[in-house]
Amino acid sequence: MSSGFTDEGLAALDRALNEHVARGAVPGLVALVARAGQVHVCAAGHKALGDSEPIGRDAIFRIASVTKPVVGAAAMLLIEEGAMTLADPVERWLPELADRRVLRSYGADLSDTVPAARPITVEDALSFRLGFGCIFTPESLPVVQEEAKLRLNTLGPPWPPTPLTPDEWIAALGSLPLLDQPGELWRYGTGATVTGILIERVTGAPLAEVLRTRVFQPLGMTDTAFFVPRAKLGRFTSMYAPSEGAGMYGAAPGDGAELARVDAPDGWYSAPPALPDGAASLVSTVDDLWAFAAMLAADGGSLLSPESVRSMRGDRTTARDHTEMPWFFGDKAGWGLMMSVPRSGATPPSGAPKDGRPYGYGWNGGSGTAWNTDPATGLTGILLTQRMMTSPEPPEVMRDFWSAAYAAIA
Secondary structure, three states: OOOOEOHHHHHHHHHHHHHHHHOOOOOEEEEEEEEOOEEEEEEEEEOOOOOOOEOOOOOEEEOHHHHHHHHHHHHHHHHHHOOOOOOOEHHHOOHHHOOOEEEOOOOOOOOOEEEOOOOOEHHHHHHOOOOOOOOOOOOOOHHHHHHHHHOOOOOOOOOOOOOOOHHHHHHHHHOOOEOOOOOOOOOOOHHHHHHHHHHHHHHOOOHHHHHHHHHHHHHOOOOOEOOOOHHHHHHEOOEEEEHHHHHHHOOOOOOOOOEEEEEOOOOHHHOOOOOOOOOOOOEEOHHHHHHHHHHHHOOOOOOOOHHHHHHHOOOOOOHHHHHHOHHHHOOOEEEOOOOEEEOOOOOOOOOOOOOOOOOOEEEEEOOOEEEEEEOOOOEEEEEEEOEOOOOOOOOHHHHHHHHHHHHOEO
16 A cells, blocks of 8 residues: 555556546546655547557647646746736736726627726736626627627637637727626636736747746646647547537537547647637646646745745635536635635535535646646546536546545545
């Protein structure tokens, strides 16, 4: 028996993950669990349906929204250096977002607005309280229709990627009214894209360069980027969606199969994107993400200050946020800066999470990826799959992963 996990528990974890691959629920996956100095990795399946070669630990995945915390760390570096503060209005660098107007109601015409009570701040962007983001309604609202015409990709899935450049994207967002007053309500997504563009404007450098020199190189994240170069395409996985929902991504349903391919290795991520999106555009490997997670678990290590990590991990949600968007949070989660965190006042649960949402900080990606660190148990888990999520609820493979990971704790 090791200090971190039991041998029997790790064997059960591997069996549970391999079962999902064996029955075709996911083509392949790579998972990592770490605790008390012990790191265990499971690789199962293949990089694509029909492949004969087993997937490797070094396989590259589209990590989707797990991008957000990584970009958040870069923003905190700039705050540490005094290049900006959380209280600064973003219009100092993003004049496109000055003099905001706010819709009188969500279904109002775009001209039916009131003035914003105050400017959008850097903290509003990082905490997703800037007044714009996902809105869940079956109605075809004017603001949703216009956002789709502008191709912002911020109120829906980020695939296919937007053709807009960062300057074009922020100008298009600035042409729309806000949904809520700044600071009033948590709304998912848009703040991360704004944060990425903000980092570019503050530094005067492309976001990809800032991340590479300031985050990836110091942490040894050699395979994390906004695209996969030709020399690494052999390690890049294909991305799939359930066949019944593949049409919304422009993919054809599979030939009687459960999954349809949405993107191939030589597809969207084989060249630099027009918009390096701070919300969802990175690719990475399990070991690169473990380097990032280990840095945060060490209170910033040699990259960030403990104060920055505490700020990222501080819950900024309100009772109204949880009432209006419970599917994002569950009972124990809140939102800090660019990632999910324990809800203020929540006590760590005993045992495995019953709803598939582990206690701690991290986030999931819509491409079927997850990372979480539980400070109560010291458990870090990372799961990378190729099957896209179809709702904010964790899919079965994620629920089984977390149940087995907690059960494996020594």
